[in-house]
Amino acid sequence: MSEQASAAPVVRFAPSPTGRIHIGNARTALFNWLHARRHGGQFILRYDDTDRARSTAEFADAIAADLAWLGIVPDRVVRQSDRFALYDAAAGRLRAAGRLYACYETEEELEYRRRRQLAQHRAPVYDRAALRLSADDRARLEGEGRKPYWRFLLDARTVTWRDGVRGPQHIDCASLSDPVLIRADGSYLYTLPSVIDDIDLGVTDIIRGEDHVTNTGVQIQLFELLGSGAPRFAHHNLLTLPSGEGLSKRLGHLSLAALREQGFEPAAVAALAVLIGTSHSVEPVSDVASLAGKVDLADISHSAAKFDPAELDALNARTLHAMPHEGVAARLAALGVGGGEAFWLAVRGNLTRLAEAREWWGVVTADGGYGRAEDAELLGIAREHLPAEPWDGETWPRWTRAVAAATGRKGRALYHPLRLALTGREQGPELKALLPLIGRVRVLARLDAALA
Numbered sequence: 001m002s003e004q005a006s007a008a009p010v011v012r013f014a015p016s017p018t019g020r021i022h023i024g025n026a027r028t029a030l031f032n033w034l035h036a037r038r039h040g041g042q043f044i045l046r047y048d049d050t051d052r053a054r055s056t057a058e059f060a061d062a063i064a065a066d067l068a069w070l071g072i073v074p075d076r077v078v079r080q081s082d083r084f085a086l087y088d089a090a091a092g093r094l095r096a097a098g099r100l101y102a103c104y105e106t107e108e109e110l111e112y113r114r115r116r117q118l119a120q121h122r123a124p125v126y127d128r129a130a131l132r133l134s135a136d137d138r139a140r141l142e143g144e145g146r147k148p149y150w151r152f153l154l155d156a157r158t159v160t161w162r163d164g165v166r167g168p169q170h171i172d173c174a175s176l177s178d179p180v181l182i183r184a185d186g187s188y189l190y191t192l193p194s195v196i197d198d199i200d201l202g203v204t205d206i207i208r209g210e211d212h213v214t215n216t217g218v219q220i221q222l223f224e225l226l227g228s229g230a231p232r233f234a235h236h237n238l239l240t241l242p243s244g245e246g247l248s249k250r251l252g253h254l255s256l257a258a259l260r261e262q263g264f265e266p267a268a269v270a271a272l273a274v275l276i277g278t279s280h281s282v283e284p285v286s287d288v289a290s291l292a293g294k295v296d297l298a299d300i301s302h303s304a305a306k307f308d309p310a311e312l313d314a315l316n317a318r319t320l321h322a323m324p325h326e327g328v329a330a331r332l333a334a335l336g337v338g339g340g341e342a343f344w345l346a347v348r349g350n351l352t353r354l355a356e357a358r359e360w361w362g363v364v365t366a367d368g369g370y371g372r373a374e375d376a377e378l379l380g381i382a383r384e385h386l387p388a389e390p391w392d393g394e395t396w397p398r399w400t401r402a403v404a405a406a407t408g409r410k411g412r413a414l415y416h417p418l419r420l421a422l423t424g425r426e427q428g429p430e431l432k433a434l435l436p437l438i439g440r441v442r443v444l445a446r447l448d449a450a451l452a
C-alpha cells in the first residue's frame with residue numbers, strides 16, 4: 001500500500017446552499033461520511049456558495065440540520081464565500097503560467113460557431129480564437145464595453161485515473177472546450193474553487209455523483225498544475241425514479257425535510273439511499289453508522305440506482321419492527337409515550353411510522369372502555385376468570401385457556417371479542433404483551449363497559 005492509500009482519508013460533501021437537499025444528495029453525503037468513518041478519517045462539509053445571488057445562510061443551516069438528522073456531524077465546515085483570496089491567488093498563478101486567457105465572445109457568437117462546426121461535421125469545441133487576440137484587439141473590445149471572462153487552456157492529452165467505483169477511466173481533453181473558470185462579472189464557476197479547496201483542505205478522496213465524471217479530466221489537470229497531484233476519485237451512480245428520471249431539487253417530497261416531516265426514520269432513509277444500486281440488498285439497519293461496516297465504494301454498481309419511493313414505506317416499517325428501544329427512547333418520550341422497553345417491544349411490530357406508537361400508548365393507558373359489546377356471555381365469563389395480579393407474559397395464555405375451557409370457544413370466536421373489548425380495535429399488537437401493560441384495573445373497567 002502506498003503512503004497516500006494508508007493515511008486516514010479526508011473527504012468532503014460540497015452542496016450549493018441554493019435549496020434543500022434530497023435523498024440523492026444524501027446518498028453522496030453518506031458515501032463520504034461512511035468512507036471517513038470506516039477508515040478513521042475526516043468529513044468536511046463544504047458549502048459551494050460562490051453564487052452569492054442564489055446561496056443563502058438559511059439553506060446552509062437547513063442542510064446542516066438535514067445532515068444532523070441523518071446522524072452526520074461534520075468534522076469541519078468551510079464556506080467558499082470566505083475563501084475568495086485563495087481563488088484569486090490561484091487564478092493569478094494560472095495567468096502567469098499562460099494557462100488562463102481572456103475571452104470576449106458573446107453566447108450568440110459562440111452558438112453560431114458551434115452550429116457551423118456541427119454543419120461541417122466537426123466537434124463543437126471552442127476554437128481558441130481568443131488566444132490569437134493581440135493586446136490592441138483586447139483593448140478595442142474592452143473599449144466597446146466588453147468585459148473578459150477567463151478560460152483554462154487545457155493540455156491536449158488524455159487524462160486517466162482509477163476510479164474507486166468505476167475502475168480505470170480516461171478523458172481525452174483534446175475533445176473538450178477550454179472551460180470557463182471565471183465569468184465576466186469576476187465570479188467563479190465551480191471548477192477552480194473546488195480544486196483549490198480540495199488541495200488546501202488536504203482532501204484525499206473525492207466521492208461524488210457520476211454526473212461529475214466529465215469534470216474530472218479538467219480538474220486533474222488543475223490539480224497537477226496547482227497542487228501536488230490529484231486525489232483519488234470515486235463516482236457513484238445516481239438515484240433515479242423508476243421511470244429513469246433523476247431527482248431534481250424540485251421534487252420536494254423527496255427532500256430530507258419532507259421525508260422527516262412525513263415521519264420516516266433517518267435509518268430507513270439512509271439505508272435506502274446507500275444500499276440501493278449496490279451489491280447489497282436493501283435491509284433495515286438499527287442506526288446509520290452501522291452502514292459503515294457494511295458498504296464499501298467497490299460495492300456500488302455501475303448502472304443507475306433505480307428507486308421507487310414506495311419502497312421507503314416498507315423499509316421504514318421493517319426498520320421500526322427491528323429497532324431496539326434505545327434507538328427510539330428519546331423520541332418516544334418526546335411524543336409523550338411511556339411504558340419503557342416492554343411497551344416498545346409490544347407495539348413496534350405494528351408500526352409503519354414511529355408516531356403511531358402514540359395511538360397504542362393511548363390504548364394501553366385509556367381509562368374507561370370501548371363501549372358495549374355484542375358478546376356479553378363470553379365477556380362475562382372472561383371477567384370471572386380474570387387472573388389476580390401480578391401479571392406477566394403468561395397471564396394472557398393462562399386466562400384465555402381458562403375462558404376456552406369454560407365456554408368451549410376457540411380461535412377467532414374466543415380472541416376477537418376480547419380484543420375488541422380491551423383495545424377497541426379489530427387488530428393490533430399481541431395481547432400477551434399488551435395485557436400486563438394495561439393492568440388489571442383497566443382491564444376490569446373495559447370489561448365492565450363492554451358488559452354495561
Ligand code: GLU
Nearest residue numbers: 014015016048194208212
Ligand atoms: N457543488 C458541487 C455539486 O453539488 C460539488 C461537486 C463535487 O463534489 O465536486 O455538484
